[in-house]
Amino acid sequence: MVTAVTEGIKVCVEVTYQAEFSSPHQHHYVFTYKVTIENKSQFTYQLLRRKWEIFDAAENPKIIEGNGVVGQQPILEPGESHTYVSGCNLKSGLGKMKGVFTMEKLFDGKLINVEVPEFQMIANIFHN
Template identity: 90%
Template sequence: MVVAVTKGIKVSVEVTYQAEFSSPHQHHYVFTYKVTIENNSQYTYQLLRRKWEIFDAAESPKIVEGSGVVGQQPVLEPGESHAYVSGCNLKSGLGKMKGSYTMEKLFDGNLVEVIVPEFQMIANIFHN
């Protein structure tokens, strides 16, 4: 697990290689990642946008941006957390991701770029 904290917002990421959904001989590797966002600040925040940088050893880096996470724009009161699971397909069994969330502090409308820590995606091709 990797962790980063920005202005009291803690982001933790756990990665799992999905061997049963991958086809290494066809250059198709599937990874899922669980993100937990914890609001350890004294303010209420809403997650508005996400930005991912995806690195695959077999391709050029990609940037993916969009609204919310998995179709949601969660509001986190102080002490609350939000977790979700998403996935990434790679053409190689070796990659990494990092990114950020744009979150609005509802107290004053200020926007904060919350860091999503870099995490590695490494296929266990000897998985049984």
């Protein structure tokens, strides 16, 4: 698990290789990642947008942007957290991701870019 904190917003990411959904002989590797966003600040924030940088050893880097996370734009009061699971497909068994969540402080409308720490995606293809 990797963790980063930006202005009191803590982001933790845990990644899992999904061997049962992967086909290494067809260059198809599936990973899921669980993201927990915890508001440790004294303000209420809403997650508006996400931006991911995806690095795959077999391809050029990709940038993925969009509103919210898995169709949601959660509002986090102080002390609250939001957890979601998403996935990424790679053509190699080796990659990494990092990103930014754009969040709005509802008190004054200030936007902040919250770091999503870089995490590794490594296929465990040699495990029985």
